[in-house]
Amino acid sequence: MKLFETQDLSIYNSLSKNKEKFIPIHEGAVGMYVCGPTVYSNVHLGNCRTFLSFDLVFRYLQHLGFKVRYVRNITDAGHLENDGESGDDPILKKARIEQLEPMEVVQKYSVDFHEVMALFNAKAPSIEPTATGHIIEQIQIIEQIIEAGYAYETNGSVYFDVQRFNEDHQYGKLSGRQLEDMIANTRELAAQSDKKNPQDFALWKKAEPQHIMRWPSPWSDGFPGWHLECTAMSTKYLGNNFDIHGGGMDLKFPHHECEIAQAEACNGESPVNVWMHANMLTLNGKKMAKSTGNNILPRELFTGENQHLSKAFSPTVAKFFMYQAHYRSILDFSNDALLASEKGFNRLMDSNRALSELNTSDQSSLDISAWRQSCYDAMNDDFNSPILIAQLFEGARMVNSLKEGSETITKEDLGLLSKTFHDFLFDVLGMVDVSADNSGSGDKLAGTIELLIQLRNEARANKDFATSDAIRDQLLEMGIQLKDGKEGTTYSLN
Template sequence: MHLYQNQPLKIYNSLSGEKETFTSLHLGAVGMYVCGPTVYSNVHLGNCRTFISFDLVYRYLKHLGYKVRYVRNITDVGHIEDDADEGEDKIAKKARLEKLEPMEIVQQYSVDFHQILELFNNLPPGIEPTATGHIIEQIETIKKIIDNGFGYEVNGSVYFDVVKYNKDHNYGILSKRNLDDMLSNSRELSGQEEKRNPADFALWKKAEPEHIMRWPSPWGDGFPGWHLECTAMSTKYLGNHFDIHGGGMDLKFPHHECEIAQNEAATGHSPVNYWMHANMLTLNGKKMSKSTGNNILPREIFTGNNSVLSKAFAPSVARFFMLQAHYRSVLDFSNDAIVAAEKGYNRLMEAISSTSEITANAKSTLDIAAWKQLCYDAMNDDFNSPILIAQLFEGVRYINLLKDGKETLTAADIELLSKTLNSFVFDVLGLRNEQAEENNNEKLEGVVNMLIAMRNEARANKDFALSDQIRNRLTALGIELKDTKEGTTFTVN
């Protein structure tokens, strides 16, 4: 029996504004799409919080036994600045400023994005499609929207007719906005004269002569609208109707609202059962902003090379800090907060490492099975990681009582306590025991250096059979030796 069959999960659905019992469209399988980064700069710490939040969701669904198809896109057609329909493409602007090809910018910051998320111990998604790799699918989606009467072409650009759509649908269903209010509050922007209504948004934009990123289409050379890419890619890999769509709170409007409208206009029904939104991260009580200097990059946290924090902090400590707040809550990042998080993280790791010191007894005075269920109850309540962490510290308290001889457990209950802690801390929360890994690396380095010394001695004695045997055995274990004039070094593959 899979865990999901007896662990009912509730998810807060932004569409209904309520927690709903999760039921997947296909038994035992979940389709989840999360809006990925626009790769024109180093990944923002606030974005990392969003991706860590959905990594938690992904890990817990897998833990429950679901087969999860997790799709997270890369936006490598830089959508327009301020997410409007006019202005300069973010990636093209960065390329112009740095005198590089747009795809050099895309590659540079895609690599950075993946490196940072790997340091945070995020699991990679099952599919990571790019916007530029799905231009044909986007053009086909536009054709459907036009054929169904909700899109119109003007001077080589195609726009979505929001007012016409709203007659039989609800544009604003997700963000709880009223179209009449949106129309009356619309700003006068250049290029608005092409649109039938100020609220209409671009499905395809005509490329001006100087625009580098451009593709042929039935309406002339141009590039797709930002909202369109996620509609095309989510439905390609998850179907016209799927389980979960996630992203940051800032994407609820207009991006996700437009996605719902595009899907309904193209296919006739709403695409997603559960819309999930992660809240923002502030820094010292204020919005993070490069322009004001109230900003810190993930790598600056790990190296300590910043003016915000008192020292460097390990990626798992930063991850633990973020998971101490519920994903739907605003979280404030500060030196004091991450220092406190580091103390809690260290306590947790020390307790897990010391479970082997507990002596078994013939009877149990603690109800470990009930405590284990409380851990599940926390995660089943809309992935409530702070409540889970509070329960894990209750487990730490048990360990300390047991070590002090104030409580007793049978061998079976000690194993259950240890397995539950390890499972939730490492598999679900996705933390690493950084200190233990560092100690293991030091031990590995010591052993390999000892073998290198033995190999050098064998070579000096012309015992090449032993020398080759040591090299070959290490290679088989994924450890490559490199002989140079300065000596022998090694790398672990």
């Protein structure tokens, strides 16, 4: 018997705005699509939180025994910025700045994205298609939408007719917006006059002479609109109606709203049963933004090379911190919160390692089965990771009681306790015990570095800057970076 046959999973559906019991379209199988990154810059923490939220969903569905096809795209063309005069694809902008071919930009930042997600120990999706690899499918969908009467061509560009669509369907049902109240948010180039209505959005854009990325189509040499790629790739690999579609909260409108409209116009049916949206990150109580300096990239978090945190934090601690908030809640990154999270993470890892040292008895004074089910109950309630982590801390309390001898446990229950820790810490949450292997050598390394930091501090106090600089530089050559701050000197392993 599969676990999903014994567990009732409920998911908050952004479309119905209610928690619903999850019943997959095909028994024992789940199709899930998540909007992936636009690869024109280093992936930022807000993106990482979204992808880690759905890594948790992916892992838990697999843990329950579902066969999951997880599709997450790469946007490497067509994501237009609504910035007035230029309106360039950000990949083309970056290509000009860095004097690279657009596909060099795509490759550079795709590699960065995959490396960062690997550092977070996120699972790779089942399929990772690209927008440029599915131009033909996008053209075919445009032709079908035109034939259905919901799109029109003007001067080589094709636009979705929102008002015509709204006569037969409901545009705005995901975001809750009324068409008459909407303001244009088209993410296209200029030429608003080409459109019948400001709410209409581009399905295909005729390329200007300077536009490098272009493909032939029945309408012009051009490129597809941003919203179209996800409709093309999700339906190609998951069918016209599939189980789960996820993404960041910022994509609900217009991107996901337009996806629904395109799919219904083309296929005549709602494309997705459950829409899921992960919320945003803030830093020290304010929105993350490069323009204000209130921003931190994942690698800056891991190395400690930033102005916001007192030390480096490992990827697994950062992920643990993210999971201490529900994926639908706003999460604020701060130094104090990360330090507290690191202590909690280490406590759970210590408890997990202590399991092998516990003695068993003829009877248990603890109800391990009930506690294990409480862990499932947390995840079954819309993937409630903070409640799951609270239950794991309860497990850590039980381990301490067993170590102290105030509680007893049978060999069978100890096995169940160990299995539960492993299942939820490592299989479901995807944590990594960074000190489990070579913990003795790790302690020795930490002690050695601390000794060198002390010697360096003494050299600086004696104004022997040649020695202090030599210690810093030689450690850096070995991949150990020192950082001087108000709290003293800390280090990170690069």
